[in-house]
Amino acid sequence: MDPSISIKNLCLSFGSVEVLNDLNLDVKEGEFLVLLGSSGCGKSTLLNCIAGLLDITDGQIFISNKNVTWEEPSDRGIGMVFQSYALYPQMTVAGNLSFGLKNAGVPKAEIEERVARAADVLQIEPLLKRKPGQLSGGQRQRVAIGRALVRDVEVFLFDEPLSNLDAKLRADLRVEIKQLHQRLRNTMIYVTHDQIEAMTLADRIAIMRDGKILQLASSNEIYNRPANKYVAEFIGSPTMNFFEGTIESGTTLKLANDGPSFSLSGYEFIDPAAVNGAAWFGIRPEHIASGTEAEKSPIQLEGEVELVEPLGSDTLARVNTSGSLIWIRMDGQAKVVSGDKVLIGFDPERANLFDKSTEKRL
């Protein structure tokens, strides 16, 4: 299948500052792609380039097999939803929805039909005569999505659409966006800095940093097999625990500061031939067992609980093991207080190893 969006060697600089450098990206038709990264990583900039709202320095952008590099935003076959909703305050909801269609010279009867259909999909019919100032945040964002919907486009672009909403509403609208995608099957590109949104919505996630895509993969792959240490640290809360160590003879890891050595049998190396040397050993808090479970694990460490954060569904504990602090996730019912001595254990099969100097996955 041909890609719905194809970005080739995209470069963008503001003066001497390079924001995007030789970026390549293919988005499949009907795919939900999330651009994820901390602020300033270039994810919104990339989205604005795709929309045609920023003039690119070099490269090409194809949407539905058409070279749109020099096209106006309105001619690219995209609809866009903004973080601040960007509803026209002086127009009614119906006016907001039909503004784009009027500009495109769509006949009046068809405008009404399309507005009615979008309003039906998003359940905003009762709001059509109101002004944006009289709507709540969630309603406004729904209208903003509707404005993209009426344009009957192949590609939807979302620029942090839920970041201005409160937590409850955000979760609700997240579900709605996912349902909308399942129903419409349009290509969607969604920019966010919220990893929960990214993990739950995406078919594939592109993790960005300094204008580069570090890893482009499914949520599962990114979570379980992060391509480098940055991705491993960025995804997951609390963040992955890291130990310094040295891999000896390709099979044993000796932890730094005269820590214990243990076998890495079970870990899938990308290239088993070249794995000797200094490395980071990473393990997620939820992959660390404690108490009786830990006794069954191949690797066991002694530690003392320093801090406990009960979350209800589970309990987070910070454990001090021979000088290094690690977070572990325990059952919500676990009775643990700071000062407790615990035995923790984990399996190298669930671990992640990264080269010390390149920080790439081993």
Added chain:
Amino acid sequence: MSESQTLSPSPGFADSSAGPRGTKPRRVISRRNIFIYGTLMLVALYYLLPLYVMIVTSLKGMPEIRLGNIFAPPVEITFEPWVKAWSEACTGLNCDGLSRGFWNSVRITVPSVVLSILIASVNGYALANWRFKGADFFFTILIFGAFIPYQVMIYPIVIMLREIGLYGSLWGLVLVHSIFGMPILTLLFRNYFTSLPEELFKAARVDGAGFWGIYFRIMVPMSLPIFVVAMILQVTGIWNDFLFGVVYTKPDVYPMTVQLNNIVNSVQGVKEYNVNMAATLLTGLVPLIIYFVSGKLFVRGIAAGAVKG
């Protein structure tokens, strides 16, 4: 704690309901209030006294003024000076009063205000939203224009107007006012449009609106407050202008301010203080009304424009 409630209260907390509760009361006549209101009244008096003298004098006949009690209210109220100032006072050979200057000023102010606001708002919009090449350079030059003293440019503009055949005409003065209003108004509009959310502009572009479409359909309807501010600035500025009026026009198209000067400073005959006062008040009336009327509109405009994201 729960136990102490059943016991008799300890002496330190004899009756908890008697202590301070709710808003702390403030004395109306405190030293602070006396100082603040006293100062305000003094300053108000200082500013209003000349106005009072003007109004009172303009309502007196000449014999009463000659008595010299400038603060005394008129014994016999007469509107004769007002009528004379408006329709009979002489400047040079013309004896049709200030009315001629008034209409001249209207014919100068209205096109100048409309023209300068129209051009400056489009300027500001282009500078704020369409970052064309050299926009910063253009903006710097425009702002620089705001700091050049007018006097420097008087003579070059005289020559320029003469060359294009507008010297001494009403339209020449309109052109001059429009040009001189440009730097500050452009700055005003640019800053306002920059403060509007950029995403609105982006959304309109995705929706297929062009340069003028976005300007008229999105930007202008959101900008009532700044248009009112620009209007206040321009109307009062142009109405009160004396220098350009006297330099670039001829006596039959003199604006009101210039005519007022000619009435008040005429050397022949008796000084008619009451007519002078009435003429001055008449001239100042227009900016005064603008302030009162649009001041209200201004506040309402800000409130209406406040749609938060």
